[in-house]
Amino acid sequence: QKEVEQDPGPLSVPEGAIVSLNCTYSNSAFQYFMWYRQYSRKGPELLMYTYSSGNKEDGRFTAQVDKSSKYISLFIRDSQPSDSATYLCAMSPAHSGGSNYKLTFGKGTLLTVNP
Amino acid sequence: GAVVSQHPSWVICKSGTSVKIECRSLDFQATTMFWYRQFPKQSLMLMATSNEGSKATYEQGVEKDKFLINHASLTLSTLTVTSAHPEDSSFYICSARPVPPGGETQYFGPGTRLLVL
Numbered sequence: 291q292k293e294v295e296q297d298p299g300p301l302s303v304p305e306g307a308i309v310s311l312n313c314t315y316s317n318s319a320f321q322y323f324m325w326y327r328q329y330s331r332k333g334p335e336l337l338m339y340t341y342s343s344g345n346k347e348d349g350r351f352t353a354q355v356d357k358s359s360k361y362i363s364l365f366i367r368d369s370q371p372s373d374s375a376t377y378l379c380a381m382s383p384a385h386s387g388g389s390n391y392k393l394t395f396g397k398g399t400l401l402t403v404n405p
Numbered sequence: 406g407a408v409v410s411q412h413p414s415w416v417i418c419k420s421g422t423s424v425k426i427e428c429r430s431l432d433f434q435a436t437t438m439f440w441y442r443q444f445p446k447q448s449l450m451l452m453a454t455s456n457e458g459s460k461a462t463y464e465q466g467v468e469k470d471k472f473l474i475n476h477a478s479l480t481l482s483t484l485t486v487t488s489a490h491p492e493d494s495s496f497y498i499c500s501a502r503p504v505p506p507g508g509e510t511q512y513f514g515p516g517t518r519l520l521v522l
Contacts, residue, residue, distance in 0.1 A: 322509040333498045333513040334449070336407070378448065382509045391437050391502055393511060397448045 293317050296379055296396025305405050309366040313379035313396045316360065320381040320394070323355050325364045328376045328398065337377075338364065369403045376400050406432050409501050411514035418489055419522055426484045426517045428499030434479035435501035439511060440472070443496045455482050479504070489521045 296313045326334035338353040340346045346353045352365040379396040408431040418424050437456050441449040455461040455476035463469045473485040496518050500511035
């Protein structure tokens with residue numbers, strides 16, 4: 291079993307739709323959870339960053355973490371064609387001195403929002 | 406805030422030459438920088454982790470003599486692909502982890518596309 295599972299899609303939705311992107315994970319030590327957006331031929335851009343369980347909202351984006359289920363989600367409201375990109379989930383355990391702070395990534399979900 | 410730059414953005418070189426890629430954190434200091442490689446339609450593959458002033462830690466299967474990493478300051482890391490060959494052609498992306506309090510996240514550069522002829 292991979293540490294982080296993410297459906298690669300592709301996912302195609304009409305403009306204005308609510309998009310739900312998800313990742314599951316197996317390592318219960320993960321405490322920090324991130325969502326990155328990557329446009330074609332560009333570096334990933336940090337969208338959302340959460341610690342432990344709970345919800346976090348930023349504009350049209352909402353991130354949810356359910357540690358009991360080892361499940362994280364990213365919701366995009368009122369999706370726009372400019373949201374078309376690959377979305378990567380990433381996570382990391384809590385660290386103490388001497389750790390190397392590596393992130394574990396999902397494979398990414400390719401999203402297309404059609405006008 | 407939290408901007409990371411990479412230079413060059415793309416490079417074409419002949420087989421056997423060496424190529425240096427710079428990664429800079431522009432508006433924050435980074436205790437740790439990371440180098441990734443990404444093939445088309447695939448996720449990021451971590452190559453190595455570097456801490457300022459110390460030797461890089463390479464992932465299994467990554468040749469440290471092939472991919473030389475120097476992290477000379479809290480805002481600059483360089484990756485040198487030595488004696489590049491066509492199979493080294495790829496998209497190389499760096500990221501930087503801010504000094505605390507920055508959490509555990511990483512901010513990515515825009516990437517460098519390398520084509521070895």
